[in-house]
Amino acid sequence: MSVKRSPNQRVKINDVARQAGVSTATVSRVINGTGTVSENTAKKVNQAISSLKFVAHGSARGLAGSKTHTIGLVLPGLTTFFFTTLIQGINDCIYNRDYSLLMYSVNTPASMISGKPLPLGEHNTDGLIVFTDFLDDYSIQYMHDQDLPIVMLHSSPPVDLNIPKIMFENEEGACDIVNHLIKMGNKKIVYLRGPEGNEDSRQRELGYRRALTANNIEIDETLIGRGNFASGRAEDEIIDMLQRGIKFDAIFAGNDDAAAGVYRALRKQGFLIPEDIAVAGFDDDYMAQYISPALTTVKAPVQESGFEAARILLDLIDGKPTVNEVRLQTELVIRESTKRGNHV
Amino acid sequence: MSVKRSPNQRVKINDVARQAGVSTATVSRVINGTGTVSENTAKKVNQAISSLKFVAHGSARGLAGSKTHTIGLVLPGLTTFFFTTLIQGINDCIYNRDYSLLMYSVNTPASMISGKPLPLGEHNTDGLIVFTDFLDDYSIQYMHDQDLPIVMLHSSPPVDLNIPKIMFENEEGACDIVNHLIKMGNKKIVYLRGPEGNEDSRQRELGYRRALTANNIEIDETLIGRGNFASGRAEDEIIDMLQRGIKFDAIFAGNDDAAAGVYRALRKQGFLIPEDIAVAGFDDDYMAQYISPALTTVKAPVQESGFEAARILLDLIDGKPTVNEVRLQTELVIRESTKRGNHV
DNA sequence: ACGCTTACTGTAACCGCTTACATTGTACAA
DNA sequence: TTGTACAATGTAAGCGGTTACAGTAAGCGT
Numbered sequence: 001m002s003v004k005r006s007p008n009q010r011v012k013i014n015d016v017a018r019q020a021g022v023s024t025a026t027v028s029r030v031i032n033g034t035g036t037v038s039e040n041t042a043k044k045v046n047q048a049i050s051s052l053k054f055v056a057h058g059s060a061r062g063l064a065g066s067k068t069h070t071i072g073l074v075l076p077g078l079t080t081f082f083f084t085t086l087i088q089g090i091n092d093c094i095y096n097r098d099y100s101l102l103m104y105s106v107n108t109p110a111s112m113i114s115g116k117p118l119p120l121g122e123h124n125t126d127g128l129i130v131f132t133d134f135l136d137d138y139s140i141q142y143m144h145d146q147d148l149p150i151v152m153l154h155s156s157p158p159v160d161l162n163i164p165k166i167m168f169e170n171e172e173g174a175c176d177i178v179n180h181l182i183k184m185g186n187k188k189i190v191y192l193r194g195p196e197g198n199e200d201s202r203q204r205e206l207g208y209r210r211a212l213t214a215n216n217i218e219i220d221e222t223l224i225g226r227g228n229f230a231s232g233r234a235e236d237e238i239i240d241m242l243q244r245g246i247k248f249d250a251i252f253a254g255n256d257d258a259a260a261g262v263y264r265a266l267r268k269q270g271f272l273i274p275e276d277i278a279v280a281g282f283d284d285d286y287m288a289q290y291i292s293p294a295l296t297t298v299k300a301p302v303q304e305s306g307f308e309a310a311r312i313l314l315d316l317i318d319g320k321p322t323v324n325e326v327r328l329q330t331e332l333v334i335r336e337s338t339k340r341g342n343h344v
Numbered sequence: 345m346s347v348k349r350s351p352n353q354r355v356k357i358n359d360v361a362r363q364a365g366v367s368t369a370t371v372s373r374v375i376n377g378t379g380t381v382s383e384n385t386a387k388k389v390n391q392a393i394s395s396l397k398f399v400a401h402g403s404a405r406g407l408a409g410s411k412t413h414t415i416g417l418v419l420p421g422l423t424t425f426f427f428t429t430l431i432q433g434i435n436d437c438i439y440n441r442d443y444s445l446l447m448y449s450v451n452t453p454a455s456m457i458s459g460k461p462l463p464l465g466e467h468n469t470d471g472l473i474v475f476t477d478f479l480d481d482y483s484i485q486y487m488h489d490q491d492l493p494i495v496m497l498h499s500s501p502p503v504d505l506n507i508p509k510i511m512f513e514n515e516e517g518a519c520d521i522v523n524h525l526i527k528m529g530n531k532k533i534v535y536l537r538g539p540e541g542n543e544d545s546r547q548r549e550l551g552y553r554r555a556l557t558a559n560n561i562e563i564d565e566t567l568i569g570r571g572n573f574a575s576g577r578a579e580d581e582i583i584d585m586l587q588r589g590i591k592f593d594a595i596f597a598g599n600d601d602a603a604a605g606v607y608r609a610l611r612k613q614g615f616l617i618p619e620d621i622a623v624a625g626f627d628d629d630y631m632a633q634y635i636s637p638a639l640t641t642v643k644a645p646v647q648e649s650g651f652e653a654a655r656i657l658l659d660l661i662d663g664k665p666t667v668n669e670v671r672l673q674t675e676l677v678i679r680e681s682t683k684r685g686n687h688v
Numbered sequence: 689a690c691g692c693t694t695a696c697t698g699t700a701a702c703c704g705c706t707t708a709c710a711t712t713g714t715a716c717a718a
Numbered sequence: 719t720t721g722t723a724c725a726a727t728g729t730a731a732g733c734g735g736t737t738a739c740a741g742t743a744a745g746c747g748t
Contacts, residue, residue, distance in 0.1 A: 010466065010490075012704060023728045028706055035707085036725055053486075055461050058468035059406025060704035063733045068403060070446070077435070083428045088421055091449050100463060101447045102414075105435050117399045119444055122354065124402035146354075231634075260634045290575075290604045292636030356734060367698045372736055379737085380695060404734035407703045 011054045020048040031056060032065075058100075070100045071313055072120035076132040077107035082283065082302055086153075089306025090129065097314060099126075106134040122148045127313045129153055133197050149316035151309045156199045164316070166309045166326045170200050170282075173298035173330035174207025175214075177280050178252055180296070180332060182215050184340055186250035186278055189217075190241070192227030192234055192258050201229070201254060204282060208252060222246055227258035234261030242269055250278040250338070256285035259295055259337075278338040293336030301328045355398045364392040375400060376409075402444075414444045415657055416464035420476040421451040426627065426646055430497075433650025434473065441658060443470075450478040466492045471657045473497055473650075477541050493660035495653045500543045508660070510653045510670045514544050514626075517642035517674035518551025519558075521624050522596055524640070524676060526559050528684050530594035530622055533561075534585070536571030536578055536602050545573070545598060548626060552596060566590055571602035578605030586613055594622040594682070600629035603639055603681075622682040637680030645672045 017024045022041060029035040030045040037045075048054070062068040073090065075083060090101060104120045118139065120128060127149035130140065137158040144150055150163050157163035181189055191208045194201030205224070212219050225241055227234030234253060238261070241248075253259035259281035263273065271277050273293055281288060284299035308326050315322045361368045366385060373379040374389040381389075392398070406412040417434065419427055434445060448464045462483065464472060471493035474484065481502040488494055494507050501507035525533055535552045538545030549568070556563050569585055571578030578597060582605070585592075597603035603625035607617065615621050617637055625632060628643035652670050659666045 010704095013706095014704085024705075025707075025729080026727060029727090032706080035727090038726060041726080053461060055465060055467045057407070057704055059403040059412060060733090061706075062403025063401070063407050063735080064704075064706040066706090066733070077432055087447065088449060091421070091447070095463070100468065103431065103435070103445045103447055105432060117397060119439070121399060123399045124444065260631075263634065287604075287631035287634060290607065290631060291634045354734095357736095358734085368735075369699080369737075370697060373697090376736080379697090382696060385696080401734055404703095405736080407705080408734075408736040410703070410736090 010057075011052045013054070013056065015052055016045065016048045016054050019052060020044045067317075068124060068126050069098055070102050070125050071310065071317075072102045072104065072125035072128045074118070074120060074128060074130045074132055074135060075103070075105050076134050077105040082285070085302040086131070086306040089303035089308075090310040091306075092303075093307045093310035094314070099310075099314065106132055118143075122146050126317045127151070129309045129313055131155065131309075133195060133199075149313055151313045151316070153305060153309045154200050162324070164312050164322055164324050164326070166305050166312070166328070167203070168200065168300045168305070169327050169330045170203035171207040171210065173282065173300070173332070174204035174252070175211045176207075176330075176332045177282070177296070177298050178208050178211035179215070180334065181250045181252065181278060181280060181338060182211065182217070184250075184278060184338055187217055188220070188223060188248040188250070190223045190225060190238075190248045190251040192225050192237060192251070192254040192262070194227070194229040194254050194258075198229070204252075204254060223248055227254050227261065229255045229257055231257050231261030231264070234258035235265040236261075238262050238265035239269065248277065250280070252280045252282075254282060256281035256283045256288050256295060256297055259297070260287070260291060263291060274337050274339045278340075280338055284333055288333075289335070293339070296335045296338040297333050299331040299333050301330070304328055354401075355396045357398070357400065360389065360392045360396055360398050363396060364388045411661075412468060412470050413442055414446050414469050415654065415661075416446045416448065416469035416472045418462070418464060418472060418474045418476055418479060419447070419449050420478050421449040426629070429646040430475070430650040433647035433652075434654040435650075436647075437651045437654035438658070443658065450476055462487075466490050470661045471495070473653045473657055475499065475653075477539060477543075493657055495657045495660070497649060497653045498544050506668070508656050508666055508668050508670070510649050510656070510672070511547070512544065512644045512649070513671050513674045514547035515551040515554070517626065517644070517676070518548035518596070519555045520551075520674075520676045521626070521640070521642050522552050522555035523559070524678065525594045525596065525622060525624060525682060526555065526561065528594075528622060528682055531561055532564070532567060532592040532594070534567045534569060534582075534592045534595040536569050536581060536595070536598040536606070538571070538573040538598050538602075542573070548596075548598060567592055571598050571605065573599045573601055575601050575605030575608070578602035579609040580605075582606050582609035583613065592621065594624070596624045596626075598626060600625035600627045600632050600639060600641055603641070604631070604635065607635060618681050618683045622684075624682055628677055632677075633679070637683070640679045640682040641677050643675040643677050645674070648672055 013024045013027050017027045022045060026037060026041060027045050029037050030042050071094065094101060102120060102125055121143060129151050131153035133155055141158055141161060144161050144163060152163055152165040154167060156165060178189060191205060193205060209219055225237040227237055251262050253262050259279055262279050266273055266277055273279050281295050281297040284297045288295040288297050305328055312322050357368045357371050361371045366389060370381060370385060371389050373381050374386050415438065438445060446464060446469055465487060473495050475497035477499055485502055485505060488505050488507060496507055496509040498511060500509060522533060535549060537549060553563055569581045571581055595606050597606050603623055606623050610617055610621055617623050625639050625641040628641045632639040632641050649672055656666050
């Protein structure tokens with residue numbers, strides 16, 4: 001079926017051992033830093049390795065050592081800037097620690113209940129970074145039960161599982177930005193939720209509510225809609241709210257992506273930003289500074305969150321103790337889209 | 345060093361064989377669709393597999409079968425939307441074909457000459473999609489010499505190597521958009537090149553030159569700058585050109601990212617887009633429709649390019665014949681940023 | 689009835705490493 | 719000097735699959 005590619009001419013650990021005049025065990029020790037090897041021997045081995053351009057065969061390593069030297073990343077099949085930034089962060093962390101990154105992006109809610117096992121798991125990774133609400137609790141529990149180290153990124157593990165999670169300071173950040181909107185004179189402030197069950201969204205909503213309450217503004221549930229953290233959905237939702245005659249003077253869009261949809265909706269309906277309606281986002285997406293008016297938002301440390309997730313996962317894999325939750329600080333970024341609210 | 349995770353309680357092919365009452369060879373045949381297996385036996389095996397939730401150990405498969413069922417993606421450590429879209433395309437292709445995606449993003453020009461081998465190669469993948477100018481010809485040649493299947497994405501292989509490449513119709517697209525700029529009354533049109541040696545950029549420049557020549561506009565080399573396909577660099581370059589007193593009435597920014605930088609530069613210097621200076625990009629990046637004025641650009645089929653690259657790579661791995669070059673059609677998208685050029 | 693082909697299945701060697709265990713050599717205390 | 723401890727290295731048994739090869743049974747032409 002597949003072409004056999006001259007498997008015998010590949011440089012293997014035997015060749016290195018012969019060239020260095022030692023046994024394969026010693027070569028292995030040098031490569032992995034395990035056991036004790038004299039300085040002199042190590043030097044000879046390293047010379048042989050680089051002169052032969054030897055690279056250990058990953059599968060053989062994986063089989064023999066029961067470590068794949070690979071971590072998996074499960075993410076939703078979305079296409080925003082968010083993810084490349086995240087991947088960059090993960091890459092920064094693992095590159096010097098002899099780990100590779102295996103990716104799987106889920107397009108539709110996936111579950112192991114349905115039968116088909118996930119393409120990432122104990123069989124091909126040493127641990128997983130899970131960043132998607134598309135994976136149900138059962139699947140996570142199953143992998144956790146197999147002792148597969150897992151770190152959750154921007155989502156929560158099943159409550160009773162001891163799985164570390166990395167989050168942004170969502171509530172604080174949301175509270176800050178809603179406070180800012182209020183300070184600019186806005187009272188009727190819309191909040192657009194993220195996807196069903198999304199943890200970031202839930203926390204941001206808490207911040208939204210807290211800010212309103214702290215400013216003695218009664219919470220109007222009709223002002224809370226769903227934008228799904230996606231521009232298209234957010235656009236539809238705002239148009240719908242406007243057509244239902246709901247009045248508001250500001251919108252906290254949940255994230256920047258949704259804010260972009262809000263921009264489009266407001267323009268279509270002839271509203272000016274920020275003169276008629278102020279708009280705020282969350283994340284400080286790459287485009288936030290380029291859209292016009294430039295978007296007021298909350299800067300979330302995306303790359304850092306990837307780095308932290310990887311760091312904690314590797315600690316978990318190495319059996320080191322880890323913290324159970326990391327909350328990364330956010331920062332309010334005030335731009336044009338909230339310059340002043342003049343409605344009441 | 346690392347915790348031993350109960351390796352004996354993992355379900356392995358033996359367990360499946362026993363439960364189904366057959367040999368491991370038969371189970372393997374069922375899984376891989378190799379050899380002949382009676383319908384009845386296959387059914388029993390499949391039942392055993394799903395009832396035990398068996399997943400073959402990737403490393404063992406890799407070692408025994410000399411196929412890793414993994415492809416590698418080498419990309420530059422950039423953070424634009426481009427790459428998630430690409431990954432999505434690759435994922436779409438490989439998901440149902442039993443392949444996984446291993447990622448490596450290069451931050452600085454990498455070469456195997458310098459000694460350190462790449463983290464992706466024959467030892468852990470069945471083939472590579474290379475998308476970066478950060479990898480030099482020597483490294484590519486080396487891997488190619490080892491019979492590792494490679495597909496180049498938006499970059500060219502060393503001339504004498506028989507490596508398929510996927511490109512956009514850059515020249516055509518660039519020619520179209522420059523023609524459009526000319527039609528709108530612009531004569532002095534800037535082109536911002538991408539990074540040194542970038543193939544997309546080179547081809548776009550050809551299109552730029554062709555359009556000018558076809559319209560009897562003399563090519564002014566001082567109007568050609570370098571934007572590196574990056575907003576920051578493009579911003580600096582435009583500001584520099586303006587300060588050097590160079591006059592122009594339109595800018596073809598090379599890609600959308602650079603166009604965003606151009607927007608910033610022009611605003612800082614008090615120019616209106618498109619009234620004073622028209623701006624055009626390339627790619628139809630996600631944000632192109634959101635920035636203001638909405639950016640006229642060339643839509644490049646990014647996701648499709650990822651899909652095609654993966655498809656061709658898998659064909660290569662399977663030893664099937666493949667085409668040597670794919671050029672994906674582009675499409676002019678006219679928006680606000682080129683509405684009319686009124687300068688001369 | 690007999691040999692031959694074909695369909696199916698089992699046996700066991702092997703893929704290239706890691707590592708438990710054995711072995712050797714050397715320093716040092718008794 | 720001899721026993722002990724420990725550092726340095728080698729030997730060889732797996733890790734969990736794949737697949738070449740062998741074996742068995744059934745179908746079929748003569």
